[in-house]
Amino acid sequence: MNHYTDVLKKYAVFxxxxxxxxxxxxxxxxxxxxxxxxxxxxxxxxYPLLVGLYFLGTFVPSLAVTVRRLHDLGKSGAWYFIAFVPFIGGIWLLVLTATAGQTQPNEYGPDPKAYAA
Known part of the structure; x- marks a missing residue:
């Protein structure tokens, strides 16, 4: 639950x-x-009132954590839009978010694993 609340604390941090x-x-x-x-x-x-309101309320933090995840790979947040390419875009974004991040600092900041250690 800690990571969930951390993301919500960074509500609109891109x-x-x-x-x-x-x-x-x-x-x-x-x-x-x-x-x-x-x-x-x-x-x-x-249906779908509660789930719709929930997703509406968590859309911005969800987008922000995805952009920060792409930053960990050294990619711009604009890569998020790859998901809109029919058929393969969503799969491509899934693969990107599952890929290990860069271990060295990049233009978006230091390696977040370095802080966790």
Missing amino acids: SGRARRQEYWMFTLFQVAIAIVLMILDGVLGT
Whole structure:
């Protein structure tokens, strides 16, 4: 839960770098919360109200952590738009977010793993 709250604390921080662990733990919590809210929406008959409001409220931090994750690879945040390329774009972004970051400092900041050690 720590990585999830860290990302929310950096609500609109698009600068710096994010480790794979920070990105994927945030994503895991996003999916888990979305599943719970979908079930709750189904029980209450309000689908997709709760899950829609949740995703609307967490869109900016989700975008920010993705941009910081791309920065960890030495890539511009504009690479996020690769996801909009039909068929292969989403897969390409998935591969990028799963790729190990640069171990040396880059133009976006020092290696975030260096701080964790």
